[in-house]
Amino acid sequence: MRKKVQTVIEDTKYVVNGNAVKLSKGETFTLGVTLPYNSSCYSQLVDSILYQAKSKGYQVLLLPTYYEEETESNYYTLLEQKMIDGLILTSRTKNDHLLEPLRFKGKIVSTEKMDNEELTMIYPDRKKAYDQLFSTLHTRGISKVMFTTKRSADQSQTTKNKLAAYEAYFGKAIEGEHYFTTIENYEDGRALAAEISARSSIPEVIYVNGDDTAAGVIFGMKQAGFIHKKDFTIIGEGNLPYSEILSFSTIDFAPQKIGASAVDFLLSESERLVQPEEPTIIWR
Known part of the structure; x- marks a missing residue:
């Protein structure tokens, strides 16, 4: 039977639908990261997120926003629609009101301080x-x-x-x-x-x-x-x-530590976390 199935697969050039497999498991093994644009000021943070996600068996979807609130809002729906398993926010517009209802539909963590203390933040002070x-x-x-x-x-x-x-x-x-x-x-x-x-x-x-x-x-x-x-x-x-x-x-501003901690939070059982990290001034 295995040989017959394999023959049919080869004859029809069948390819597994990865999205269907992920949907059946209830996980996409993908984390979203919103960032304004490609800039050196985010490179260490993004590198840390990529490395930590890879080490946990996850891939990362980078979502450039250019500080456009509508674009940010559209990306938030990826979490609501279960197209990603968690969302990391870097610098963004002041739209905490959009995140308040969304946090009950998926895990979100911000890498900068937000006004709403009910939202998860791991950020440099x-x-x-x-x-x-x-x-x-x-x-x-x-x-x-x-x-x-x-x-x-x-x-x-x-x-x-x-x-x-x-x-x-x-x-x-x-x-x-x-x-x-x-x-x-x-x-x-x-x-x-x-x-x-x-x-x-x-x-x-x-x-x-x-x-x-x-x-x-x-x-x-x-x-x-x-x-x-x-x-x-x-x-x-x-x-x-x-x-x-x-x-x-x-x-x-400790971006490597913050990036790794953000990924770990999304993959943990914790529901909320507010964790300021102390920056270091290096005098030369």
Whole structure:
């Protein structure tokens, strides 16, 4: 009988329907991960998720959102329709209201802090890191500090927290003078350097949201005749090789640990978890 069945399979070129098999088992062995877009600031987190999922026998579906709420909402239905077994959220729009009813239909974990304490979060305590950083700079007698972000304060809680921490130690922050938005990569860093170097006064410290951006600032400032650690000091985020090679300070937000923990939560029996991870400021 086995030989007859095998002959029919070969003659008809039959291929097993993987979706049907997964449906019959009630599991897809696939985890969804929403992220705004492909960027170096998410690379360590995504790598950690991919590795941990693979080690547990799961595959990962990356879901780019470009901060579009409708796109995010459409991805959430994948969980509701049982097309994925769990959903990991990275940076997103402020749409906690969409997640509240959905959490009863599948497992969701956010890798950044959300306002709704009923939702699962495994996230870096960025607010604490910002306060520690600006407090240290203020204690050291530094007064001219500039920082950058990707999104504005009304779009991002992260930016709002960074802005509040800055103003607690250095007074009112004016966009375009004390901080810049829409900054996110190496080329943005070079463009920012060109703008800064044209000013009559160079900031003592430039704190940027990404080590690749920091590398761009260093190169751009060098072209304009300003040397890192002599004319200004740069601080980045991510603890990428850039920071070690170019010897600048950075903040490690523990993405590897958070990514692995997010996968472990989705595959566990736990129903809810709120777990802040403490970032590390690496001074160089």
